[in-house]
Amino acid sequence: MPSSAARTARRTDGTLVTVEFTSSVLAGNPLGDSATRRFPVWLPPQYDSGKTGGKSRRFPVLYSLAGFFSSGLAHANWRPFEESTVERIARLVRDRQMGQVIVVFPDCFAALGGNQYINSPAIGRYADYLTRELIPWIDREFHTLPEREHRGCFGKSSGGYGALLHAMKYPRFWGAVASHAGDACFELCYLPGWPATLTELDRYRRPPRRAGLEKPPAPLSKEERGLDDGRVRRFLAAMRATPRLSFDEGHALMNMAMAASYDPDPNAPNGFRLPFDLDTGELLPERWRRWQQHDPVRLVHRYREALRSLRGLYLDCGWRDQYHMHYGTRLLARELATHGISHRYEAFDGTHSNIEHRFDVSLPWLYKALKP
Helix, strand or coil: CCCCCCCCCCEEEEEEEEEEEEEECCCCCCCCCCCCCEEEECCCCCCCCEEEECCCEECCCCEEECCCCCCCHHHCCCCCCCCHHHHHHHHHHHHHCCCCCCCCCCCCCCCCCCCCCEEEECCEHHHHHHHHHHHCCCCCCCCEEECCHHHEEEECCCCHHHHHHHHHHHHCCCCCCEEECCCCHHHHHHHHHHHHHHHHHCCCCCCCCCCCCCCCCCCCCCHHHHHHHHHHHHHHHHHHHCCCCCCHHHHHHCCCCCCCCCCCCCCCCCHEECCCCCCCCCCCHHHHHHHHHCHHHHHHCCHHHHHHHCCCEEEEECCCCCHHHHHHHHHHHHHHHHCCCCCCCEECCCCCCHHHHHHHHHHHHHHHCCCC
8 A cells, every 4th residue: 555545444345545646757747737646546345355375466457537627536526316436336346247456546637627648748748647657656556467468447538538549559558448438530529619619719819809890811821820829828828717617618628638639839839739720710731630640530540450459449429429429439430340350339328428327338348358
């Protein structure tokens, strides 16, 4: 047990501990986010059940990747009328729907509202934080089965995207992954929300717009395309000073985080470029191509061998998803099938919201793929 861990009382449904870890990878990140993170780790009821062959019993380990605007600590919070993720896992183990497993809930929150669990010079090296730092540390401090074959990750939305990208780019760390409504087919899940984001950003244009005659905007030079003219900077400053975001503000902030993830540019204002002309709303093809390089649907062919090496790959999505992730998930499943990559794909009647009940399906499935 790490010396920095705060242990709850032992219960028959497991033990939740809170640990603290200071990262060297996140130190000095461009958003100024703290490199010291506190997050929960759930230990199964039999964690301290004694030794086998003179050695402490070891367990498979799952990493829960939180969705956007969330983090690991939120998964342990009380929720009205439903279980927290921690309570759900405890029930699944208690009812023997899955075996004894350690579950880690990392804190990967960033000042832009979250991240995509990838390395970005505009946000931070969160892929390296997970793989190079947290995994070795967790394996040293807890009784995990430290081999890749017994380690998996799962998540919803941005967390599902992170699970997919890690399965592709970091297969030596993960034996099985589960993605619930993970971001895929960027044309459908991201582009539809950008007009509202551009309108929100227009509030921060200087000088502000005035009613009456208006000259058409001049075409941007190649060097100017995708650069902030100051309105993004002012928007981000206002969001940092705002205790509560409106619906449009939240989605605009999320789109800024996606731009910082998929098209970072250390020489650009704010450290990233935008895929649209701020005044005309024109999609900038050269910038959009940078986004497409991160789309899981387009990456299957490139990472097909890594995906084939998995012991398990699970996908699901509701067929009424507000962000149209069901179309991306279907396309992703088709690409996986085309390349002969074994996977399980399920659909259900639901939206993008309140779908944690799907963990009842994915987590036992993941455990079965990862158990010794």
